[in-house]
Amino acid sequence: MDLGLEGxxxxxxGASQGLGRxxxxxxxxxxxxxxxxxxxxxxxxxxxxxxxxxxxxxCHAFAADLSTAEACASAVAETVKKFGRLDVLVAxxxxxxxxxxxxxxxxDWLRGFELTFLSTVRLARAAIAAMKKGGGGGRxxxxxxxxxxxxxxxxxxxxxxxxxxxxVAKMLAERHAKDGITVNIVAPGLIKTExxxxxxxxxxxxxxxxxxxxxxxxxxxxxxxxxxxxxxxVGEAVAFLASERAAYVTGQxxxxxxxxxxxx
Numbered sequence: 277m278d279l280g281l282e283g284x285x286x287x288x289x290g291a292s293q294g295l296g297r298x299x300x301x302x303x304x305x306x307x308x309x310x311x312x313x314x315x316x317x318x319x320x321x322x323x324x325x326x327x328x329x330x331x332x333x334x335c336h337a338f339a340a341d342l343s344t345a346e347a348c349a350s351a352v353a354e355t356v357k358k359f360g361r362l363d364v365l366v367a368x369x370x371x372x373x374x375x376x377x378x379x380x381x382x383x384d385w386l387r388g389f390e391l392t393f394l395s396t397v398r399l400a401r402a403a404i405a406a407m408k409k410g411g412g413g414g415r416x417x418x419x420x421x422x423x424x425x426x427x428x429x430x431x432x433x434x435x436x437x438x439x440x441x442x443x444v445a446k447m448l449a450e451r452h453a454k455d456g457i458t459v460n461i462v463a464p465g466l467i468k469t470e471x472x473x474x475x476x477x478x479x480x481x482x483x484x485x486x487x488x489x490x491x492x493x494x495x496x497x498x499x500x501x502x503x504x505x506x507x508x509x510v511g512e513a514v515a516f517l518a519s520e521r522a523a524y525v526t527g528q529x530x531x532x533x534x535x536x537x538x539x540x
Contacts, residue, residue: 280520282307286364287355289342289399292319294469295419295510296368297327302511303364303518304333311336311355313347334359342369343390348398352406361410364518365403368419369395372433374475380432388433396441400459404452413456415518418445419510420463424529425537430475442529449527458526460517465533466495467505501534 286303290296291312300310304327312327314320317339324337338354340347355362372388373380400416407414420438422428427435442461449459466472473488482488496503513532516522531537 277521279306279515279518281364281515281518284308284363284518285355285359285361286310286366286518287313287351287362287399287403288366288368289313289351289395290368290370290419291366292316292323294370294471295464295467295507296366296370297323298507298511299366299368299417299419299514300335300511301327301330302508302515303366304328304331304335306515306519307333308364308518309334309336309359311338311351311358313338313340313342313351315339315341342395342399343387345394345398348395349402352399352402356406361412362403362406362414363410363412364415364417365399366417366419366514366518367396367399367403371421371431371471371474372437374431374477375433376430377432385433385436388437392434393437393440397444400444400448404448404455404457407457408452408455414458415522416445416448416457416459417514417517418459418461419514420461420529422463422465422531422533422537424461424463425531425539430479445529446527453526456523458517458522460522460525460527461529462510462513462517463529463531463533464510465505465531465536466499467507467510467532469507472504499534499536503534505532505534 288300292314320337327335423435
């Protein structure tokens, strides 16, 4: 299926590794030009070079800390400056600190709010303004979490903040549908990324490499699909929602979790 992304321009946050990198790679594989953003400039440049080599699509690295308002605005401005317009935003800035509700300090919550919640609001605000100015509609895809549909005990900050982004996405989707701009959320489950290792470190069973492997196997056995997810599977879901084929899909949360979350 041709997704209609050839020549489109995408901005992807948190893209030096993990889910952000997978999203940028999936968009580039469909022919989109991408600007990728993350804090680690060296790793980001390596990622951009790898994506360009693998897909032959232009990929531009822009190092910035998306937990700041200035960086969010600058990332959108850099994209428009580099490629002349913005068609797709993948709002992703990594997950907040892992831990239980009684373990999180005020500073942890404030840092999480800046990184996880406000970065999305700021990126979406700037990107939608650029899309409207361009006059060609656009796509906003927010990378969320399974904590948007059910709290996760050792991800207290994510469980507290991410459901609020569902409300933000719904409001933006309703407001900008008339402009040809869709706003959706992709909510990954247990995906084999660096973030999953970080979350696992909070589990006492993960003290050794063998223990970590057993923990992953136990998690996989609890998922109806019988395995952990691949980053590319999240990227491909994002590419669909960013495409022309998803023009009538907006305000939705798409779980990419192998059936792990069973709530209606």
